[in-house]
Amino acid sequence: MDGTGSRDLVVRRASVSDAEALTGVDSIASAGDRARRAGIRRWCAQGSALLAEDASGPVGYAVLEYTFFEQGFVTLLMVGSHARRRGVGTRLLGAVEAACTTPKLFTSANVSNQPMHQLLLGAGWCPAGLVHGLDEGDPELFYFCPEERLAGE
Structure with a gap:
């Protein structure tokens, strides 16, 4: 984003032709992780990805x-290292909230992922519970979006 603000961002649904570019934004995928x-x-x-550009x-x-008890779930939110701390995550969360078609929306992050916790709390999401055993020694903290923030409400 080099000097531009989040207002210069466009968020749209990603298409198949965007997959390679998203791989470059994702630190895990760009490091060669085949599963990612x-x-x-x-x-x-599937039309599940929203892209910020x-x-x-x-x-x-x-x-x-919509695989978490048939409710909306933010499976992943990734911001390229060069664009962090500039409002991209906040815009993506807002776009997910607007796109969600269920009455509830959740996400989770490892306890060690402090930037994600700051993002979620700053965006008004609420802690919902802690799950141990997914990643050894790093529990997963779940959050939910207040219902009044969702487009369907």
Whole structure:
């Protein structure tokens, strides 16, 4: 984003043709993780990925699925390292909230992922519970979006 603000961002649904560019934004996929690369292709093909881009191209993405007790769930939110702390995550969360078609929306993050906790709390999301055993020694903290923030409400 190099000097531009979040107002210069466009958030749109990613298409299959965006998958390779999203791989470049994702630190895990760009490091060669085949499962993440396959996930990005699948999410783009299914229409589950929302892409944030500026004039330079994609800078982040979020994945909205309905596999968590048939409610909305932000499976992944990734902002490229060059675009962090500039409002991209906040814009992506807002886009997910607007796109969610269920009355409830959740996400989770490892306890060690402090930037994600700051983002969620700053955006008004509420802690919902802690789950141990997913990643050894790093519990997962779940959050929910207040219902009045969702488009369907």
